[in-house]
Amino acid sequence: MTIAPVNVRKRIYRWAHFLDVILFNPSREGRPSSRFLMSIDPQVVPVTLDLFHLVLGALVVILFLLTLVLALLPFLSAKQKKSPADVSGDVPAPPALMESQPAAALQLLGLLQQEARFIDFIEEDLQHHADADIGAAARVVHEGCRRVIQQHLKLEPVMVESEGTRVTLEKGFNAGEIRITGNIVGSPPFQGSLIHKGWKVRDIRLPLMAEGHDPHVLAPAEVEL
Amino acid sequence: MSQAEFAVGIDLGTTNSVLSFVRLDAAAGEGVAVEVLPIPQLVTPGAIESRPQLRSFLYQAHTDEIRSEDVALPWPGADRSLVGEIARHLGSKTPIRLVGSAKSWLSHAQVDRKAPILPVQSPPEVARISPLDASTAYLRHLKSAWDAQFPEAPLADQDLVITVPASFDPGARELTVEAARRVGLGHAVLLEEPQSAVYSWIQASGGEWRNQVCPGETILVVDVGGGTIDFSLIAVSEAEGSLTLERVAIGDHILLGGDNMDLALAYGIRAKLDREGKRLEPWQLQCLTHGARDAKEKLLGDASLTDVAIAVPSRGSSLIGGTLRTNLTRDEVLETVVDGFFPMLSIESRPQQAARAGLTTLSLPYAQDARITAHLAAFLSRHIDAAHQASDLVHEGSSRFLHPSAVLLNGGVFRSSELVDRLLEVINRWLEEDGASPARLLEGIDLDLAVSRGAAYYGNVRKGPGVRIRGGTGAAYYVGVESSVPAVPGIAPPLEALCIAPFGMEEGSEAALPPYEFGLIVGEPVHFRFFSSKVRRLDEVGTRLDWWAEDELQELAAIEITLPAEQYLQGEVVPVVLGARVTETGTLQLEAVARDGGQRWKVEFEVREREASSTDIMAS
Numbered sequence: 001m002t003i004a005p006v007n008v009r010k011r012i013y014r015w016a017h018f019l020d021v022i023l024f025n026p027s028r029e030g031r032p033s034s035r036f037l038m039s040i041d042p043q044v045v046p047v048t049l050d051l052f053h054l055v056l057g058a059l060v061v062i063l064f065l066l067t068l069v070l071a072l073l074p075f076l077s078a079k080q081k082k083s084p085a086d087v088s089g090d091v092p093a094p095p096a097l098m099e100s101q102p103a104a105a106l107q108l109l110g111l112l113q114q115e116a117r118f119i120d121f122i123e124e125d126l127q128h129h130a131d132a133d134i135g136a137a138a139r140v141v142h143e144g145c146r147r148v149i150q151q152h153l154k155l156e157p158v159m160v161e162s163e164g165t166r167v168t169l170e171k172g173f174n175a176g177e178i179r180i181t182g183n184i185v186g187s188p189p190f191q192g193s194l195i196h197k198g199w200k201v202r203d204i205r206l207p208l209m210a211e212g213h214d215p216h217v218l219a220p221a222e223v224e225l
Numbered sequence: 226m227s228q229a230e231f232a233v234g235i236d237l238g239t240t241n242s243v244l245s246f247v248r249l250d251a252a253a254g255e256g257v258a259v260e261v262l263p264i265p266q267l268v269t270p271g272a273i274e275s276r277p278q279l280r281s282f283l284y285q286a287h288t289d290e291i292r293s294e295d296v297a298l299p300w301p302g303a304d305r306s307l308v309g310e311i312a313r314h315l316g317s318k319t320p321i322r323l324v325g326s327a328k329s330w331l332s333h334a335q336v337d338r339k340a341p342i343l344p345v346q347s348p349p350e351v352a353r354i355s356p357l358d359a360s361t362a363y364l365r366h367l368k369s370a371w372d373a374q375f376p377e378a379p380l381a382d383q384d385l386v387i388t389v390p391a392s393f394d395p396g397a398r399e400l401t402v403e404a405a406r407r408v409g410l411g412h413a414v415l416l417e418e419p420q421s422a423v424y425s426w427i428q429a430s431g432g433e434w435r436n437q438v439c440p441g442e443t444i445l446v447v448d449v450g451g452g453t454i455d456f457s458l459i460a461v462s463e464a465e466g467s468l469t470l471e472r473v474a475i476g477d478h479i480l481l482g483g484d485n486m487d488l489a490l491a492y493g494i495r496a497k498l499d500r501e502g503k504r505l506e507p508w509q510l511q512c513l514t515h516g517a518r519d520a521k522e523k524l525l526g527d528a529s530l531t532d533v534a535i536a537v538p539s540r541g542s543s544l545i546g547g548t549l550r551t552n553l554t555r556d557e558v559l560e561t562v563v564d565g566f567f568p569m570l571s572i573e574s575r576p577q578q579a580a581r582a583g584l585t586t587l588s589l590p591y592a593q594d595a596r597i598t599a600h601l602a603a604f605l606s607r608h609i610d611a612a613h614q615a616s617d618l619v620h621e622g623s624s625r626f627l628h629p630s631a632v633l634l635n636g637g638v639f640r641s642s643e644l645v646d647r648l649l650e651v652i653n654r655w656l657e658e659d660g661a662s663p664a665r666l667l668e669g670i671d672l673d674l675a676v677s678r679g680a681a682y683y684g685n686v687r688k689g690p691g692v693r694i695r696g697g698t699g700a701a702y703y704v705g706v707e708s709s710v711p712a713v714p715g716i717a718p719p720l721e722a723l724c725i726a727p728f729g730m731e732e733g734s735e736a737a738l739p740p741y742e743f744g745l746i747v748g749e750p751v752h753f754r755f756f757s758s759k760v761r762r763l764d765e766v767g768t769r770l771d772w773w774a775e776d777e778l779q780e781l782a783a784i785e786i787t788l789p790a791e792q793y794l795q796g797e798v799v800p801v802v803l804g805a806r807v808t809e810t811g812t813l814q815l816e817a818v819a820r821d822g823g824q825r826w827k828v829e830f831e832v833r834e835r836e837a838s839s840t841d842i843m844a845s
Contacts, residue, residue: 213271
């Protein structure tokens with residue numbers, strides 16, 4: 001299985017790129033991007049490198065949301081559900097799997113639409129628009145997403161060391177927080193190079209919802225009288 | 226009332242309200258911890274968030290506009306008069322249903338402040354409320370938020386301080402207390418906002434403030450809110466070995482604030498877009514104003530930025546293509562905000578008063594001159610004698626204005642270091658020209674929350690040890706009296722002003738009765754013209770002015786007395802004198818006292834519009 005680490009690395013790159021787009025100003029130039037370009041036919045690359053990043057950034061926002069929701073909901077519903085502990089019999093009970101509650105995901109999507117016009121942006125066909133227009137819209141999306149995330153989530157990196165430095169993983173490190181890739185042999189402590197510092201949510205505070213409020217409506221239709 | 230556990234301070238602001246509290250503990254002294262209550266409020270239909278600030282806006286939602294499920298709050302009694310962030314949110318698209326700046330209306334003496342007049346420009350179908358009702362609604366929301374969080378210690382049982390602008394007239398103060406009374410908070414006491422900022426500074430310094438100022442100094446407090454500016458002067462002196470503070474002067478009510486700056490920037494950008502051939506629709510201007518505010522804060526907070534992009538999204542779902550992109554440059558901000566609102570002026574500058582035409586009666590008396598430094602120059606020059614008269618302070622003979630030695634700035638606009646620097650530069654240039662040493666900046670307060678935090682701290686100080694700012698009323702009060710002169714056709718009898726309440730009356734004190742009697746007609750409301758002066762500090766009760774400089778006396782809303790026809794016959798003329806006292810709450814109360822028998826009647830501050838023919842009084 002030599003493919004797996006490559007996939008993992010690709011994913012990490014996407015992640016890294018997405019968070020860069022969300023958390024840093026997209027107009028900043030000189031971001032490392034060569035790794036990313038290698039797998040892409042240069043002929044389909046739009047003229048302006050920066051805007052190309054923005055469009056890609058938007059695509060990975062979807063991934064981020066999916067992952068965020070998947071990561072959050074088990075946590076939320078875990079409080080409510082307790083697996084029946086004493087199942088007697090010879091056959092071991094299958095591990096309890098949790099079903100995600102869509103309300104919180106819809107609520108977050110609603111916030112992103114409201115503040116950042118997120119759904120509008122994702123649902124738009126980029127083919128027919130000039131890069132300058134996409135760039136202008138990306139500002140709205142970027143600023144809004146950032147505002148939502150800052151207001152409702154407390155984000156922090158998993159590892160505080162700067163990326164690219166050598167790090168040591170002691171025995172008993174949390175594999176849920178730190179993913180090791182590449183030449184995985186032997187036993188900890190592991191020595192390796194920090195590729196991505198990781199992100200985790202320390203605190204999440206979503207608005208309370210009135211009973212009977214329908215979170216499926218991400219944005220109401222607006223009719224001016 | 227059961228024993229109070231907390232001292233609570235409410236900053237009932239023009240655009241934002243904040244509630245802070247401390248656990249009453251006299252032993253904690255100046256290091257006592259002040260907390261800010263998170264206030265649950267609807268942000269969009271059906272979504273409730275807790276925020277430290279409650280938007281002081283009220284939105285009268287149409288019955289078909291929002292489903293009844295979506296107006297819920299964490300406490301019962303939610304209705305379609307929406308308060309907080311949601312009001313501003315919905316009101317930005319439907320301004321005819323939005324009530325804003327209720328506090329400015331509350332101090333607007335030319336309108337009936339108890340009559341349903343807001344929103345001003347709305348069709349008759351929209352339910353209207355009075356400025357008093359709006360303030361009541363904000364207080365009710367704050368009270369509910371508190372009671373939901375502290376069910377064991379309801380707000381009605383706590384020590385409560387509500388802040389008001391130093392420039393609020395007696396009528397507006399009385400109305401603020403009435404709003405509190407309406408929601409069962411009648412025990413609240415009032416505190417001037419600039420003083421509250423000083424208390425917050427004292428609290429935040431944790432006792433260190435004594436090392437930052439010394440006796441003989443004068444602190445200038447500049448409080449720039451969203452819609453108003455408040456100036457105060459605090460003198461520092463020494464009594465029995467410890468420092469004392471005294472508020473020696475307050476400024477006029479100036480309707481000018483941070484919102485004006487954002488609007489000015491937005492108009493500037495609109496003009497720029499116009500030149501590029503891009504037309505802006507009215508709703509886009511609103512987005513532009515928000516964008517301009519964010520861009521301004523970025524530019525003024527970070528000297529390395531030269532411009533910040535602003536994007537105004539389209540209203541429809543197609544975001545790309547419909548989004549308008551523009552930018553705000555550092556030079557534009559400096560020109561509009563720093564030079565526009567804080568220009569380098571000489572101390573002789575005064576705010577310009579342009580004649581206004583075509584304004585309806587129902588509009589707020591906004592400041593006509595946006596130059597804050599001009600207002601400040603006028604304030605400091607007017608109060609040149611303030612510190613001189615306060616206790617033992619030395620007056621420098623050659624000075625043209627009162628020399629502040631320290632400056633305390635409050636309000637969100639001062640997050641921009643360039644504005645702070647400019648204001649200090651202007652003041653220090655004035656001081657330098659007079660040969661005085663430069664003023665320094667007092668720091669350490671939270672620019673958005675200081676007023677409410679200071680109020681909570683003051684609540685604790687009232688109970689225990691800790692320095693209190695003395696000062697009493699910041700103005701002397703007069704009633705208008707017609708001189709008894711032979712009638713001259715075509716010329717109204719000259720008006721004299723009779724002082725009934727001197728400058729600096731302390732809370733809970735009573736002024737002497739003036740030696741002049743008025744004949745009041747029983748059963749008929751009698752109106753007096755009512756004046757205040759923030760500069761005539763030496764007038765005593767009974768002083769009669771037959772002449773005064775134009776800006777020495779300001780006319781307030783009239784006062785009204787009706788003698789009930791219980792002891793007297795209808796139409797009988799009863800000789801009375803007018804007395805004044807300041808209640809423990811901090812409101813001025815006027816009374817008519819019968820010469821024979823000493824019976825007293827309360828004199829109401831008129832909150833209704835004046836009728837032209839009602840000042841038919843005679844001085845004997």
